[in-house]
Amino acid sequence: MAERAFxxxxxxxxxxxxxxxxxxxxxxxxxxxxAEGEFTMTPGDWAALRFTIWQAILSxxxxxxxxxxxxxxxxxxxxxxxxxxxxxxGAPFILPVIVAVxxxxxIFGRSGLLNDALRAFGFETVSVYGLLGVVLAHVFFxxxxxxxxxxxxxxSVPAERFRLIAQLGMPPRMxxxxxxxxxxxxxxxxxxxLVFVICLTSFAVALTLGGGPRATTIELAIYQAFRFDFxxxxxxxxxxxxxxxxxxxxxxxxxxxxxxSFGGGLDRMQARxxxxxxxxxxxxxxxxxAAALFLILPLxxxxxxxxxxxxxxxxxVWGTAWTSLWVALVSVLALLxxxxxLAGWIATTRCASVETVGLLGLAASPLMIGTGWxxxxxxxxxxxxxxxGVTIVVNALMALPFALRILVPVMxxxxxxxxxxxxxxxxxxVRLWMWILLPRLRPxxxxxxxxxxxxxxxxxxVIALFADPDRATLPLQMYRLMGSYRSxxxxxxxxILLVLAFGLFxxxxxxxxxHAIAE
Amino acid sequence: xxxxxxxxxxQGAFSLRANLTIEAGCKVAVIGPSGAGKxxxxxxxxxxxxxxxxxxxxxxxxxxxxxPSKRDMAILFQDNNLFPxxxxxxxVGLGIRPAMRLSQTETAQISxxxxxxxxxxxxxRKPGALSxxxxxxxxxxxxxxxxxxxxxxxxxxxxxxPALRVEMLDLVASVALExxxxxxxxxxxxxxxxxxxxxxxFVADGVANPPVVTAELLDNxxxxxxxxxx
Numbered sequence: 001m002a003e004r005a006f007x008x009x010x011x012x013x014x015x016x017x018x019x020x021x022x023x024x025x026x027x028x029x030x031x032x033x034x035a036e037g038e039f040t041m042t043p044g045d046w047a048a049l050r051f052t053i054w055q056a057i058l059s060x061x062x063x064x065x066x067x068x069x070x071x072x073x074x075x076x077x078x079x080x081x082x083x084x085x086x087x088x089x090g091a092p093f094i095l096p097v098i099v100a101v102x103x104x105x106x107i108f109g110r111s112g113l114l115n116d117a118l119r120a121f122g123f124e125t126v127s128v129y130g131l132l133g134v135v136l137a138h139v140f141f142x143x144x145x146x147x148x149x150x151x152x153x154x155x156s157v158p159a160e161r162f163r164l165i166a167q168l169g170m171p172p173r174m175x176x177x178x179x180x181x182x183x184x185x186x187x188x189x190x191x192x193x194l195v196f197v198i199c200l201t202s203f204a205v206a207l208t209l210g211g212g213p214r215a216t217t218i219e220l221a222i223y224q225a226f227r228f229d230f231x232x233x234x235x236x237x238x239x240x241x242x243x244x245x246x247x248x249x250x251x252x253x254x255x256x257x258x259x260x261s262f263g264g265g266l267d268r269m270q271a272r273x274x275x276x277x278x279x280x281x282x283x284x285x286x287x288x289x290a291a292a293l294f295l296i297l298p299l300x301x302x303x304x305x306x307x308x309x310x311x312x313x314x315x316x317v318w319g320t321a322w323t324s325l326w327v328a329l330v331s332v333l334a335l336l337x338x339x340x341x342l343a344g345w346i347a348t349t350r351c352a353s354v355e356t357v358g359l360l361g362l363a364a365s366p367l368m369i370g371t372g373w374x375x376x377x378x379x380x381x382x383x384x385x386x387x388x389g390v391t392i393v394v395n396a397l398m399a400l401p402f403a404l405r406i407l408v409p410v411m412x413x414x415x416x417x418x419x420x421x422x423x424x425x426x427x428x429x430v431r432l433w434m435w436i437l438l439p440r441l442r443p444x445x446x447x448x449x450x451x452x453x454x455x456x457x458x459x460x461x462v463i464a465l466f467a468d469p470d471r472a473t474l475p476l477q478m479y480r481l482m483g484s485y486r487s488x489x490x491x492x493x494x495x496i497l498l499v500l501a502f503g504l505f506x507x508x509x510x511x512x513x514x515h516a517i518a519e
Numbered sequence: 520x521x522x523x524x525x526x527x528x529x530q531g532a533f534s535l536r537a538n539l540t541i542e543a544g545c546k547v548a549v550i551g552p553s554g555a556g557k558x559x560x561x562x563x564x565x566x567x568x569x570x571x572x573x574x575x576x577x578x579x580x581x582x583x584x585x586x587p588s589k590r591d592m593a594i595l596f597q598d599n600n601l602f603p604x605x606x607x608x609x610x611v612g613l614g615i616r617p618a619m620r621l622s623q624t625e626t627a628q629i630s631x632x633x634x635x636x637x638x639x640x641x642x643x644r645k646p647g648a649l650s651x652x653x654x655x656x657x658x659x660x661x662x663x664x665x666x667x668x669x670x671x672x673x674x675x676x677x678x679x680x681p682a683l684r685v686e687m688l689d690l691v692a693s694v695a696l697e698x699x700x701x702x703x704x705x706x707x708x709x710x711x712x713x714x715x716x717x718x719x720x721f722v723a724d725g726v727a728n729p730p731v732v733t734a735e736l737l738d739n740x741x742x743x744x745x746x747x748x749x
Contacts, residue, residue, distance in 0.1 A: 417599045418599055418602065420565075420567055420587070420594070420596060421594075421596065421599060421600065421602075423566075423567070423586065423587040423588060424565065424587045424588060424592075424593075424594045425588060425613050425614065426586070426587075426588030426589070427613065435602075435605070436602060439604045439605075440602075440604060
């Protein structure tokens with residue numbers, strides 16, 4: 001009904017978008033100029049390209065394949081700990097990659113639980129390094145994400161549909177054909193695309209579990225050209241390759257990627273009368289149990305070995321924990337300064353394509369931006385001095401797509417419900433933000449801030465390019481400890497990092513939900 | 520005096536014409552079939568729907584392009600009249616001036632207005648803790664402190680029961696009497712029109728007809744209105 005635009009000024013949002021575009025484009029230009037005349041691809045580059053795409057396809061395939069039966073089982077069964085398990089499905093998303101890798105090594109590594117068991121029964125042991133390990137880690141992160149997406153799908157089935165099924169006494173096979181299969185067809189392409197894009201720019205997993213000529217992603221190749229050969233030209237060529245691959249995939253995936261709901265409500269159970277007992281129940285129990293073990297075992301292993309190793313953590317590592325904490329907090333501030341005006345703009349503009357601004361963060365890889373900014377800063381100053389600053393900005397940029405997905409729907413709803421009233425009362429400008437928008441969006445702001453804080457505190461990306469021995473964040477320090485085989489100290493550092501990431505998320509999210517108005 | 524001079528309002532394919540004048544202080548009901556454009560009419564008067572042709576005048580002043588907050592009108596919508604995260608006092612206070620920190624006199628003014636609509640002592644409650652009728656009263660208290668020369672009501676009591684609705688209509692009438700404000704009310708119910716309104720604007724077939732004295736129109740309805748009333 002309201003024909004006039006809502007009184008949210010678009011100036012701030014447009015400034016934020018311009019700032020983001022400038023940040024990414026300047027890095028791109030710097031990279032392109034540095035790579036001038038060197039656009040040849042070595043066999044190693046082709047191998048990196050092939051591996052990057054192949055591992056992303058496998059990771060997306062297995063994440064979605066296993067997510068289907070797990071989500072189906074979770075949608076059908078009511079059991080003690082169900083809502084806890086569904087909450088736990090959100091944990092890998094905010095779990096620092098390097099911590100998860102350490103946890104996975106404790107289970108699947110050379111002297112992990114799995115290989116101990118294989119040895120005990122006289123079988124060959126398996127090596128988790130290389131393609132297998134990279135895909136395993138990616139499935140660990142993305143199976144829960146895919147499962148949550150599928151659960152959303154199951155929840156979208158009207159309750160009446162299940163009553164009708166019970167009334168007609170349909171067997172599970174019919175339910176699958178009539179309801180579940182169309183559902184899967186609808187959701188899987190989007191989930192696959194999302195996981196594929198996320199895995200394309202994977203760095204920390206490849207750094208720790210990959211490597212060598214057969215298991216190097218483009219992102220890792222940029223890092224190696226940079227750190228080991230200090231060949232800025234090659235790093236620049238690889239960065240261009242990366243942005244073509246990741247950017248292209250992100251644009252393609254734009255049409256497929258679903259609305260990701262990060263909020264609660266997924267643990268609510270729909271009443272089901274079909275599939276009560278018997279064979280079906282056994283299958284469901286098997287999948288739920290396997291998924292739960294796959295999630296919980298690595299986390300438990302980190303916690304246990306971390307507690308043992310806490311005493312071995314050197315004092316300077318505790319110092320980097322402090323650095324990581326304030327870097328994360330400044331990242332959160334930077335994110336909010338960018339995301340809130342952008343969300344206001346996106347929610348009130350009629351130009352739908354504006355929403356893609358937020359996806360730039362997904363398309364541009366952190367190491368590409370890092371390389372570009374290194375090239376820009378290098379002639380004028382010591383890039384190591386800028387390590388933390390660039391890390392802060394890049395972390396905020398990487399969290400932006402998720403933050404916008406969280407903020408924009410509520411912003412839109414607030415605008416729809418209250419635009420006429422605020423106009424009639426003449427509430428606008430700073431007052432509109434302070435009294436109406438920020439209080440209304442408080443739970444979402446807290447949630448987005450928590451995600452950003454956790455992602456930022458655990459990030460091992462740009463910092464690895466820039467840092468010198470004196471400047472490091474906790475994830476980088478932990479990686480160095482792992483590299484020098486100080487596994488007790490690394491486990492202790494992992495526990496500190498885990499507590500920081502989950503603690504930051506929990507505190508910021510709880511702040512948002514405190515005083516949330518029950519309506 | 521509120522006048523619409525050869526006004527054309529368009530919303531997509533739908534268009535509505537109006538050429539009419541409402542006397543100051545008059546209580547006018549807007550009735551007509553669903554989808555005839557009752558809400559479009561009041562939304563255009565309030566400044567939420569752009570006017571394609573013609574002029575809207577308030578006491579001789581052209582307000583066609585004025586912002587909704589600059590039109591000397593207090594508005595009650597069907598729902599979402601109160602901000603759920605603000606207290607009742609803050610919600611009413613927004614009508615005095617859009618500032619959160621109010622002076623003592625203003626706070627007293629809010630309490631008096633709440634007392635007037637039967638919500639004494641509700642200052643610190645949140646809208647969620649109030650019933651539907653109480654929420655309407657709180658919105659009415661805000662209209663009271665706004666002290667505008669027109670009150671525009673877009674079916675604000677449609678969700679209330681019959682007895683409560685009558686009560687609210689009487690409250691609107693007495694608030695209007697107190698402030699000397701004119702009332703423009705969209706309604707579905709001829710009974711509501713009879714109870715509150717001096718005059719009725721009948722909207723049908725893309726035209727908002729000039730106001731006619733309520734009893735006259737409802738007792739001898741033209742064919743289109745007869746069809747609507749059934």
